[in-house]
Amino acid sequence: xxxxxxxxxxxxxxxxxxxxxxxxxxxxxxxxxxxxxxxxxxxxxxxxxxxxxxxxxxxxxxxxxxxxxxxxxxxxxxxxxxxxxxxxxxxxxxxxxxxxxxxxxxxxxxxxxxxxxxxxxxxxxxxxxxxxxxxxxxxxxxxxxxxxxxxxxxxxxxxxxxxxxxxxxxxxxxxxxxxxxxxxxxxxxxxxxxxxxxxxxxxxxxxxxxxxxxxxxxxxxxxxxxxxxxxxxxxxxxxxxxxxxxxxxxxxxxxxxxxxxxxxxxxxxxxxxxxxxxxxxxxxxxxxxxxxxxxxxxxxxxxxxxxxxxxxxxxxxxxxxxxxxxxxxxxxxxxxxxxxxxxxxxxxxxxxxxxxxxxx
Amino acid sequence: xxxxxxxxxxxxxxxxxxxxxxxxxxxxxxxxxxxxxxxxxxxxxxxxxxxxxxxxxxxxxxxxxxxxxxxxxxxxxxxxxxxxxxxxxxxxxxxxxxxxxxxxxxxxxxxxxxxxxxxxxxxxxxxxxxxxxxxxxxxxxxxxxxxxxxxxxxxxxxxxxxxxxxxxxxxxxxxxxxxxxxxxxxxxxxxxxxxxxxxxxxxxxxxxxxxxxxxxxxxxxxxxxxxxxxxxxxxxxxxxxxxxxxxxxxxxxxxxxxxxxxxxxxxxxxxxxxxxxxxxxxxxxxxxxxxxxxxxxxxxxxxxxx
Numbered sequence: 001x002x003x004x005x006x007x008x009x010x011x012x013x014x015x016x017x018x019x020x021x022x023x024x025x026x027x028x029x030x031x032x033x034x035x036x037x038x039x040x041x042x043x044x045x046x047x048x049x050x051x052x053x054x055x056x057x058x059x060x061x062x063x064x065x066x067x068x069x070x071x072x073x074x075x076x077x078x079x080x081x082x083x084x085x086x087x088x089x090x091x092x093x094x095x096x097x098x099x100x101x102x103x104x105x106x107x108x109x110x111x112x113x114x115x116x117x118x119x120x121x122x123x124x125x126x127x128x129x130x131x132x133x134x135x136x137x138x139x140x141x142x143x144x145x146x147x148x149x150x151x152x153x154x155x156x157x158x159x160x161x162x163x164x165x166x167x168x169x170x171x172x173x174x175x176x177x178x179x180x181x182x183x184x185x186x187x188x189x190x191x192x193x194x195x196x197x198x199x200x201x202x203x204x205x206x207x208x209x210x211x212x213x214x215x216x217x218x219x220x221x222x223x224x225x226x227x228x229x230x231x232x233x234x235x236x237x238x239x240x241x242x243x244x245x246x247x248x249x250x251x252x253x254x255x256x257x258x259x260x261x262x263x264x265x266x267x268x269x270x271x272x273x274x275x276x277x278x279x280x281x282x283x284x285x286x287x288x289x290x291x292x293x294x295x296x297x298x299x300x301x302x303x304x305x306x307x308x309x310x311x312x313x314x315x316x317x318x319x320x321x322x323x324x325x326x327x328x329x330x331x332x333x334x335x336x337x338x339x340x341x342x343x344x345x346x347x348x349x350x351x352x353x354x355x356x357x358x359x360x
Numbered sequence: 361x362x363x364x365x366x367x368x369x370x371x372x373x374x375x376x377x378x379x380x381x382x383x384x385x386x387x388x389x390x391x392x393x394x395x396x397x398x399x400x401x402x403x404x405x406x407x408x409x410x411x412x413x414x415x416x417x418x419x420x421x422x423x424x425x426x427x428x429x430x431x432x433x434x435x436x437x438x439x440x441x442x443x444x445x446x447x448x449x450x451x452x453x454x455x456x457x458x459x460x461x462x463x464x465x466x467x468x469x470x471x472x473x474x475x476x477x478x479x480x481x482x483x484x485x486x487x488x489x490x491x492x493x494x495x496x497x498x499x500x501x502x503x504x505x506x507x508x509x510x511x512x513x514x515x516x517x518x519x520x521x522x523x524x525x526x527x528x529x530x531x532x533x534x535x536x537x538x539x540x541x542x543x544x545x546x547x548x549x550x551x552x553x554x555x556x557x558x559x560x561x562x563x564x565x566x567x568x569x570x571x572x573x574x575x576x577x578x579x580x581x582x583x584x585x586x587x588x589x590x591x592x593x594x595x596x597x598x599x600x601x602x603x604x605x606x607x608x609x610x611x612x613x614x615x616x617x618x619x620x621x622x623x624x625x626x627x628x629x630x631x632x633x634x635x636x637x638x639x640x641x642x643x644x645x646x647x648x649x650x651x652x653x654x655x656x657x658x659x660x661x662x663x664x665x666x
Binding site for chain 2: 038039041042043071156187188189190191192193195196197198199201202203205206207209210212221222223226227230244245355356357359
C-alpha cells in the first residue's frame with residue numbers, strides 16, 4: 001500500500017517534471033558546452049580553448065548559456081562526461097582533445113539532435129563536425145627561428161604522444177630549421193603526457209644535458225620555458241604566450257586562437273545553419289598567431305620569420321614542399337609537390353634527418 | 361662522464377618529492393593509519409608553499425607553510441577517521457579530491473606567476489670537483505634534508521622509545537591501549553607528520569623542481585608515493601632506494617630517448633607499478649613474511665571501549 005502510494009506520487013512528479021522540462025526546452029536559450037582535457041589554468045592548450053568560451057560569452061551575452069568541464073581524462077570517463085552534458089540540455093558540445101574522438105562519436109549517435117564539435121580528430125558524423133588548426137604552419141616559422149638561433153646546432157623537442165598532429169609539428173620544425181642551418185639536429189623526447197610540469201621539466205633537463213640550446217614543446221605546461229630561463233637558453237611557448245615565464249629567453253610562441261572559429265560556429269547554431277564538416281584553419285584565418293618576437297631575435301631573423309609567415313598566409317609557401325624523403329630514405333614528396341591535407345592528418349613517420357625512432 | 365653525473369643529479373631531483381611523501385606515508389602507516397590522500401596533501405603543500413613564498417619572499421617560510429598546509433589536511437583526515445572513525449580508504453580518496461579542488465581554487469591567483477630559482481649548495485673546491493662535485497655537494501638543500509629525514513625516521517622507528525610506541529600502536533592498538541599509550545594521540549601525530557612531509561614533497565615540485573604553480577602539478581606522484589611504501593615493505597631505507605629507482609627510471613628513459621636509444625616510454629612508465637605488484641606478490645607469498653611487513657592494524661579503526 002505504502003509502496004503503491006509512493007510510486008503514484010513518483011509517477012505524478014516525473015510527469016510534472018517532464019512537462020516542465022518540455023516547456024522549458026521549447027523556450028530555452030542554446031547551451032554551449034566545452035570539455036577540456038586539462039585544467040583551464042594550465043596556461044596552454046585548455047586555457048586557450050577556455051579563452052574561446054570567454055569570447056563566445058562576450059559575443060553573445062545572455063543569448064546563450066554556457067558551461068564547461070575541465071580535467072576530463074581521455075578514455076571511458078570522457079564518454080560519461082559528454083553523455084551527461086548531452087543529456088542535460090546542451091545544444092552544442094565542443095570536445096577539445098584528440099582522445100575524445102571515439103567517445104564523442106559514440107555519444108553523438110545517441111543524441112542526434114545535439115551538435116558536437118571535436119578538435120583535432122578525423123571522424124565526422126551528420127551531427128559531429130571536426131576542427132583543427134594548421135599548427136604545422138606555425139612550427140615552420142619557429143623552426144626557422146630555432147635553426148638560426150641555435151649555437152650547438154641542437155634543437156630539443158618535448159613531445160607528448162605520437163599522433164599525426166604532434167609528428168607533423170616535429171617534421172615541419174625540423175625541415176624549416178634544416179633549410180636555414182644544414183648542420184642542425186633535432187632531439188625528440190616523448191613524455192607520454194599532455195600535462196605533467198615535473199616530467200616536462202625533467203625532459204627539458206635531459207635535452208639541455210645533451211647539448212640542446214633551443215627548446216620546443218608540444219606539451220601544455222610552461223615548465224620547460226621556465227627551465228630554459230633558469231639555464232639561460234632559448235625556448236618557444238606552447239599554445240599561449242608564455243613570455244612571463246622567461247622574459248629574456250622566450251623567443252615567441254605559437255598561440256592557438258580559437259575565438260573566430262568558436263564564434264562563427266555558435267552564430268551558425270543560433271541561425272540554424274550549422275552543418276557538419278571539417279575545418280582546418282591556419283595563419284591565414286587568424287587561428288595560428290604568434291606571440292611578439294623576442295628582442296633577442298636579430299632583425300634579419302625576424303624578417304625571415306615574417307616573410308615565411310606572410311607567404312604561408314598568402315598561400316605562396318607550404319611547409320611541406322618536396323623533395324622530401326621519409327626517415328628510412330624512401331621518397332615521400334617529389335620536387336615541388338606539396339603534402340595533401342589527407343597525408344598530413346594521417347602522418348605517422350619522421351622525415352629524413354630526424355633522429356630516433358617514432359614510438360608506435 | 362658529465363652526462364652520467366647529470367643523469368644522476370636529475371634522478372635525485374625527480375626522486376626527492378617521492379622520498380618526502382613516501383617517508384611521511386610510511387610513518388602514518390606504521391602507526392596503523394592508511395591515508396590515501398597523499399596526492400591531495402602534496403598539492404596543498406605545493407600551493408601553500410608557493411603562495412607563502414611569493415607573499416614573504418622567503419623560500420624557507422614557503423617550506424614551513426607547505427608543511428603546515430599538508431599537516432592541516434592530515435589533521436582533517438584525522439578528525440574524520442580517528443575521532444569520527446570514518447572509513448580510512450574512502451576518507452583518503454575524498455581528501456585527494458578535496459585537495460585537488462581546493463588547490464585549484466586557491467591557486468587561481470597564482471597560475472602564471474613564477475618563483476625565483478631555489479639556491480643550490482656551493483662549497484668552493486668540493487662543488488667544483490669533476491663528476492662527484494655537483495652530485496654530492498651541489499644539490500639544493502632539500503635533497504640533503506630528504507636524506508637526513510630518511511636517516512632520522514629510520515633511527516627513531518627502530519632505535520627509540522617513541523618509535524617503539526608508534527610501532528606498537530600500529531601492530532596491536534588494543535594491547536598498546538591496555539598498556540596505557542594514547543593510541544589516538546599517537547596516530548594523530550603520525551598522520552600529521554605524514555601530511556607535513558607530503559606537503560614538503562609538493563612544495564619541492566612548485567618551489568624547486570619546476571619552479572612554478574600550475575593546477576594538478578603533482579600529476580599522480582602521490583599515488584606513486586603510496587605504491588612506494590608497499591614496495592619498500594614499510595622500511596625507510598627501502599623507501600629511499602625505491603624512490604631513487606623510480607626517479608632514475610624516469611630520467612633514464614628521457615635521456616635514452618634524447619640519445620636515440622629505443623626503449624618504449626610507456627613500458628618504462630609502468631615500471632614503478634609493476635615493481636610494486638611484484639613486491640606485493642613476493643611478500644604475500646609466504647604469510648609469515650607478510651605479517652612481518654605490513655603493520656597488523658593498518659587501516660583498522662580504534663575503539664577505546666572494545
